[in-house]
Amino acid sequence: MSCQEVCEFLDAYVDKELDVFTSSQFDRHLTECAACRAKYDQYQQMHDSVRVHMEYFPASEEFVQKLRAQLHQSGRRPAENIRRSWFPQWRVWAMAASVVAVLLLTAVLLRMVRRPSSSDVLAEEVVSSHIRSLLANHLSDVVSSDQHTVKPWFSGKLDFAPLVKDLSSKGFPLAGGRLDYLDDRPVAALVYKRRQHTINLFLWPSSASNSRPRTLTIRGYNVVHWTHSHMAYWAVSDVNAGDLGEFAHDLED
Amino acid sequence: MSEEIWNKRAGREVRKIDHELFERTVLPYINSAHNLARWLTRNEHDAEDMVQEAFLRALRSFDTFTAGRDARAWFLTIVRNSCRTWHRQYRSHETSMEWDMDAQPAVTAWSDPEAVLIKNANSQLIRRAMEQLPFEYREILILRELEELSYKEIAQIVEVPLGTVMSRLSRARKELYIRLGQPTGEMGV
Ligand SMILES: [Zn+2]
Numbered sequence: 041m042s043c044q045e046v047c048e049f050l051d052a053y054v055d056k057e058l059d060v061f062t063s064s065q066f067d068r069h070l071t072e073c074a075a076c077r078a079k080y081d082q083y084q085q086m087h088d089s090v091r092v093h094m095e096y097f098p099a100s101e102e103f104v105q106k107l108r109a110q111l112h113q114s115g116r117r118p119a120e121n122i123r124r125s126w127f128p129q130w131r132v133w134a135m136a137a138s139v140v141a142v143l144l145l146t147a148v149l150l151r152m153v154r155r156p157s158s159s160d161v162l163a164e165e166v167v168s169s170h171i172r173s174l175l176a177n178h179l180s181d182v183v184s185s186d187q188h189t190v191k192p193w194f195s196g197k198l199d200f201a202p203l204v205k206d207l208s209s210k211g212f213p214l215a216g217g218r219l220d221y222l223d224d225r226p227v228a229a230l231v232y233k234r235r236q237h238t239i240n241l242f243l244w245p246s247s248a249s250n251s252r253p254r255t256l257t258i259r260g261y262n263v264v265h266w267t268h269s270h271m272a273y274w275a276v277s278d279v280n281a282g283d284l285g286e287f288a289h290d291l292e293d
Numbered sequence: 294m295s296e297e298i299w300n301k302r303a304g305r306e307v308r309k310i311d312h313e314l315f316e317r318t319v320l321p322y323i324n325s326a327h328n329l330a331r332w333l334t335r336n337e338h339d340a341e342d343m344v345q346e347a348f349l350r351a352l353r354s355f356d357t358f359t360a361g362r363d364a365r366a367w368f369l370t371i372v373r374n375s376c377r378t379w380h381r382q383y384r385s386h387e388t389s390m391e392w393d394m395d396a397q398p399a400v401t402a403w404s405d406p407e408a409v410l411i412k413n414a415n416s417q418l419i420r421r422a423m424e425q426l427p428f429e430y431r432e433i434l435i436l437r438e439l440e441e442l443s444y445k446e447i448a449q450i451v452e453v454p455l456g457t458v459m460s461r462l463s464r465a466r467k468e469l470y471i472r473l474g475q476p477t478g479e480m481g482v
Contacts, residue, residue: 051463055437057444086470091438094423095416099327103341107323107348111312168456221454 041065044260045278046076048171053080054087062174162223163265163274167258169220170240170276173229179238180216180231190217194228200245202228203271210290212239222274232287239277239287246272253288255281264288315355319348322365325440326372332435333376335424343379347372363446370450373432380428422472430465437462 041049041062046069052058053066070077173179182193191204197219206214212232220229220242227244246267253266262284264275273291277284326347331340351358351371358367423431432451436442442450444458451458 051466052444052459055444055462057459087466090419090469090473093416093419094438095420096324096439097328097331097340098324099341099344103327103344104320104323107345108316108320110345110348111316111352165454165456168454168460170456171459172454172456 041069043073043076050083054084163256163258163263165222166242166263166274166276167261169222170261173240181218183216185214187214193217198226198228202243204230205291207290212287234279234283237277237279239275242274243271245270255285268292315352318364319351319368322368325365326368328439329369329372329435330376332431343375347375366446366449373450418473422469426468430468433462434465
């Protein structure tokens with residue numbers, strides 16, 4: 041584990057949210073790197089101290105009694121109706137309709153505003169999904185190196201059939217797959233290995249035309265994105281950009 | 294329209310709700326709910342209003358709650374959403390987190406010399422520093438540090454992906470710690 045990854049995982053380590061393997065790698069780095077150990081000690085101390093001194097505001101006894109009384113009253117006649125009975129019903133519906141209209145308009149506007157940088161946001165989302173998958177129990181829902189096991193696992197879970205390629209002869213053995221959620225839709229995530237590294241390949245249908253693989257680096261991870269036959273592909277890993285480019289190339293073949 | 298028809302139209306089967314079961318399901322988490330609302334609204338009066346509103350909302354949608362599910366997460370989601378609506382309505386002028394803040398690179402280094410370790414962290418300082426943070430940072434800090442919820446539970450309540458919980462919490466802590474490291478009286482940013 042690198043010093044940069046220690047920074048990245050610092051909070052998850054403090055919160056004991058790392059899986060056993062990553063956590064032990066973190067431990068090992070701390071024993072070997074004095075700088076990170078000092079940083080961690082300071083962070084943990086700060087964290088504990090803040091947590092101990094943060095106030096907790098329980099509900100007052102009178103307030104809980106008030107809620108209880110309301111509940112028992114509504115048991116006989118719903119409190120909501122008592123409050124609403126003076127309010128003409130048609131008005132309620134009219135208000136509801138206008139609220140829906142405003143919400144729809146807002147949704148449309150938000151989409152328009154967000155569109156320009158949506159691809160950058162998506163790239164960040166993809167990296168977040170990759171990091172998340174490295175956390176406990178999140179890498180694979182189906183664990184198999186066999187494409188004929190992984191591919192059928194997705195059927196019925198997605199509205200498309202992901203292409204699952206066996207790349208073990210190229211040095212990228214398949215490790216499994218899982219469902220993920222990106223770009224506001226469920227997507228297929230295929231897990232490949234390169235030596236001890238993990239590659240997440242996310243794919244889902246796209247209306248965009250074919251595009252050649254494009255490499256980015258985000259938060260220390262390499263990301264390759266391309267579109268092929270109306271499918272968007274995103275590969276993310278901590279392997280070097282050359283290996284990941286090779287991976288994309290082998291998949292496209 | 295009669296009350297019965299109104300209830301039916303609104304999808305409410307109010308009469309069928311088992312009030313005792315509701316009480317047993319929700320009341321154990323009333324302190325968690327109040328604590329969250331108190332930190333999010335920053336005052337007692339509005340906190341109680343929010344909890345009361347959430348309590349009634351939970352009652353109305355209790356028929357959609359299936360036994361065995363995590364009642365605390367379910368109730369806290371309702372409380373959180375009430376507070377969020379309240380915040381948007383009455384506190385929208387305040388600095389709120391930009392929608393793409395999560396997409397910015399995280400503050401990676403924890404080596405800021407300004408952010409010296411506070412030896413005498415006291416509750417009042419923490420409260421003042423917390424109250425200056427955006428809503429999104431406060432909620433995630435309370436759910437983690439005080440309610441001790443897992444990232445997964447927080448992701449459900451706040452309705453963001455797990456990876457976002459991780460990076461947002463990391464940023465929220467650093468913002469808080471840096472504010473606490475600043476000399477007293479100069480926390481206004
Ligand atoms: Zn190091």
